[in-house]
Amino acid sequence: MTTTTMATPPALPKAAMAPPRSLATAVLGLVGSMELSVYLLLYLGLLTFLGTIAQLELSAYDAQKEYFESWSAPLFRGYWIRIPGGLPTMIALFCNLLIGGVIRIRWQKRTIGILITHFGMLLLLLAGWVKHAWSISGSLALFEGQQGTTFVSFHEWEVALVRQDGDKVFERMVPAEAFAAAALRGLARIDDPALPFAVDLHHWLENCEPAAKGPMVTTDMPVVDGVYLRAVDVDLLRRERNFAGCYARVTERGGATHEGVLFGWENRPEVVNDSPFTFTVAGQRYGLMLRRKTWDLPFSVRLDKFMKRDHPGTVTPMDFSSEVTVFAGDQTWPVRIFMNNPLRRDGHVLYQTSYGMARDGRMYSALEVAQNPSDKWPEYACYVIAVGLVWHFGRKLLGYVKSQQQGAHA
Template identity: 30%
Template sequence: MLAKAIKRSRIVRFLIDLRLTVVCLALLFVLTFLGTVHQYSFGLYSAQKEYFESFFTLVGGLLPLPGAQLVLWVLFVNLVAATIYRFSYKAKRVGILIIHGGLFALFFGMFFTQYFAQESFLELAEGEGRNVSTDYFHWELAVWDADAATRRVAAVDLADLEATGSVRIEEYEIELALERVYHNAEAYMTQAEAGERERLNSSGIGLFQELRVSSDPQENFPGVLATVSGAGARVPLILYSRDLAPTSFLLGERRLSASLRRKAYQMPLTVTLQDFRAEFYPNSDVPASFESDVLVTAPGSDRTVRISMNSPFRFEGYTFYQASYRIDATGSEWSTLAVVENRSRLVPYIGTGILGLGLAVHFTQVLAKRTRREGARNAA
């Protein structure tokens, strides 16, 4: 009774309407096309922010459209509603039903990845080991005790700090205040202007020149003017994202280090690059393959792993991929591994499997039906 009433309600009738599906598919089509063209001028990151991960977008700054996220959510609700109220659950429709079940899995995988997966990278020189990976886009201000035997780092996300202006770090009993952020800057050695206190920097930087912020966030190198206060003293700092070394200073009795660095993520294991090899096709600089031998150290485990193109290494929801490499001026080889933490990575696989199964069932059903029909006609 109630179910029927719900089914007749206007909102449900709207949500299960096939025309809503058509409108959403059309919008998604338009957004995908616009986003793809947008990439040509503004890069992938910008296209993702404007079209694919947004709820609303202004095309060319003029035409307002729902973003792909909104459309996908509506489409998802539409699918859920149709599953409950519209689909006919008959044996002959089972193929179509399985196909839409596969879509469910794909939607889940997509939303889960969107909101919970973490992508970062790890750049290692031969012989180097790390247990933190670094973010592609985000920066953080990190402070630690310069003299302590084990480094305990207190870090604040630059974007958060920019929003709040200052933050208190209890561990070192200091206050970190942000005075100015240059989102993309060039650094100069020039001394501070008259009347201004000299700011500390390990590389001798004294001045930033603001640069245009690139649409590709990997091309932006920020700098900050910040003040650390605590133990009755104030230390003005100038920190650059390309500083060669952290800046150390005395605050009361304690010597602290600070640096502006890519946001770091703790990993449950340490990865040490033992050997990197790149093979090239004969007489050319086209790489035929590249691979890294790494030593993986985790509590209770210690082994060598080979990571190469198309053959990643997986560990507890983390996956390590051979992404690229470089050879620096001194001739040492650096290997870049992409690190992805995604606990739902198998969901799209399952969705693909279900969808394939559904299509197979559907086609078999259609074929069987045709054969039956033709058989009946021949008999007649």
């Protein structure tokens, strides 16, 4: 009888006994890892630092666009090396929190607080995305006694095609970002077959001033009605101070053309851009305007009183506020707008942001108007995060107190 004894195989390391991880699991593990969270938050800190330094040369608006609302950002300004911008970083952080903090985490009683906190953070990031994608903001500047219902963008331009029929104005717009690059190089055509003409925009200037073309003046720019646009250095630090301009050629379907100069001269409330380049085609009068993007409030606001208090002995404002009357339908009511106390109505928020003085010495109040669907979301997110943290650490504290009491009884 032969007995055969099989050799016992050597024990495998515990890790090797685990079922092999799929690629998807590995990727999910990496994307949802705590390490990635830390790296992403550190990277956001770096972007914040770079964006802050960039404001030595750029306006806050441009720095925000270039570093936080972009897919890539320059590591050093003026050099070609680019690094991921705020947009992919925050998307990555959102995915990281969603996968690591919501999907992969064990949904247990002890993790309720952590889950709630992660939901709050996700809501915070979501609010940022909604604001980035769908919000608008602009300025409404009023003298005392003036009533306003229109607010205009701080930095963004549009060309508006307007026509008037009695007490109604019909306007169609094209944002500058849709044509500026083409109008800088050559002709940017804006066309709609339903209209009896096409519009070509050219010689786009981000900052310019109109000048009269006299016999002693030489210029490479087109001259229309004895006037041409002269380029002015773009103010990168205070972009809202730039006045854009370009030329427009209206070509009728029959071939006739109309030439005009468009200049975004507007400095509300003192100067309002309300005089379009006028032309008539097929008996209909049209106007073309280059203006700051313009929106209308569903209500109107009258500035009753602007108040500014200075620190004693200085011209530095201690605080400033606006007493306004809101008109909506046949209802009116007074509101005081001051720092951290905006007017909220019909999806719009009016903040007290600034003030100024017109050339004739009159003071005016400048309100920022924001229409942001996620306006209150950050506040709600903070409440959610607070509830999550209180829940989590409260539970920990109770557990600790309980164990201490048990230790004392033992």
